[in-house]
Amino acid sequence: MAKELEKFKAEHKKLAAGTRRFTAAEGDKLKKRIGISLGNAWEGEDYFRESLAKARADGVKSEKLADFQKNKQFKDGLTTWNKAVDIHQQEVDAMKGFCAEAKAHLAKMSKLAADIEKDLKKRSKTSASKKDIEALQGELAKEIAAVKKASEYEGKLNAAQKLYAANFQKKVNAILKEKPDSHDKKKDATELPQLLVDRNLKKYTNQVGALVKAINSHCIAAIDKAGQDLKAAVPELKAAMAKFNDLKKINDQYQTAKKKFPGAIEDSKDKKKLLATLKKFNDLTAASERKLRGTKVTIMKAAA
Structure with missing residues (x-):
């Protein structure tokens, strides 16, 4: 056979x-x-x-x-x-x-x-x-x-x-x-995934880096100026706070996207890179908040 x-x-x-x-x-x-x-x-x-x-x-x-x-x-x-x-x-x-x-x-x-x-x-x-x-x-x-x-x-x-x-x-x-005006008041399911596109991720990564650097610079300047004149430190603190608010806004958008669109992240060819970037945004935001808080405490102690 x-x-x-x-x-x-x-x-x-x-x-x-x-x-x-x-x-x-x-x-x-x-x-x-x-x-x-x-x-x-x-x-x-x-x-x-x-x-x-x-x-x-x-x-x-x-x-x-x-x-x-x-x-x-x-x-x-x-x-x-x-x-x-x-x-x-x-x-x-x-x-x-x-x-x-x-x-x-x-x-x-x-x-x-x-x-x-x-x-x-x-x-x-x-x-x-x-x-x-x-x-x-x-x-x-x-x-x-x-x-x-x-x-x-x-x-x-x-x-x-x-x-x-x-x-x-x-x-x-x-x-x-x-x-x-609805687009300014909400981030719906068609808009948020755009944050996950590589082009936008690169753009916001650069923005986050620049904001963190600016916050640190303003905090250092605030402490230096407070040693001579407390009033001179106020503009630097305000500038640092404004930059932090911008940073927090970016991070909040990305953390929301992470929660709402786990499937989009899971399907991304750059999944590991994306998750690492989101973690970095979160860590940098937390560090900047600590930096700002610490600067305020230092200046308040100097004023006491």
């Missing part, structure tokens, strides 16, 4: 190209692309909001899309956002297609595995081909497990990744109805 072994090998060879394609590595690659495209779509939404604000500043008072479309700034913002959303949906569709094809390939592999299992059950222990067929069976089982894992990657997508594009028009209409 050597011909059965050759038949199984031939069928296994036919499946080889697909088996090599449907891997966890490819699933990870597609998932990362979706994460990037969603980040770009969020950026597009921010740009749309900015364009909407500019259109309102230009005098557009309506809540109707058609009226805003007459404004060049708004139209550009909407088009830019729409393109980013379309690209994101293409990436999601690519993932869906990959998983569907992987499942179809898995069905073929499973059929071959069933045929091999059926053959082995009726094959005698003394069969010369038995060991070779069993070896093929073991190899196929490992490959099936790998393809099955790849076929399940669509299930790893969170709601925002899967449904962002589907909710695009609904989101446009909702934003148009928001009050002009």
Whole structure:
């Protein structure tokens, strides 16, 4: 029954190209692309909001899309956002297609595995081909497990990744109805993730560093001036406090983002770096607060 072994090998060879394609590595690659495209779509939404604000500043008072479309700034913002959303949906569709094809390939592999299992059950222990067929069976089982894992990657997508594009028009209409000052009073689910985008993270990291340095400088200057004239220390203390308030505002935004969007952080390709940065922001804010408090105590003791 050597011909059965050759038949199984031939069928296994036919499946080889697909088996090599449907891997966890490819699933990870597609998932990362979706994460990037969603980040770009969020950026597009921010740009749309900015364009909407500019259109309102230009005098557009309506809540109707058609009226805003007459404004060049708004139209550009909407088009830019729409393109980013379309690209994101293409990436999601690519993932869906990959998983569907992987499942179809898995069905073929499973059929071959069933045929091999059926053959082995009726094959005698003394069969010369038995060991070779069993070896093929073991190899196929490992490959099936790998393809099955790849076929399940669509299930790893969170709601925002899967449904962002589907909710695009609904989101446009909702934003148009928001009050002009609403963006200054709240940080909703479409805005906060922007803090997690690498470009913004770098920007705020630089700002935090500059603020911490300024706070330290003002505190040192306040203590130096207090030694000669207590009144001269007041402006330095006020300046240090103003910088600290700016620092605290940035840190509060990021700590809120950490609590509200654990999924976005978990899915980030820079997860470790992001968490380390958020911790650093928190630590620097706490240290600056201690520095400011200590400076005040030192000056108060000097004044006593």
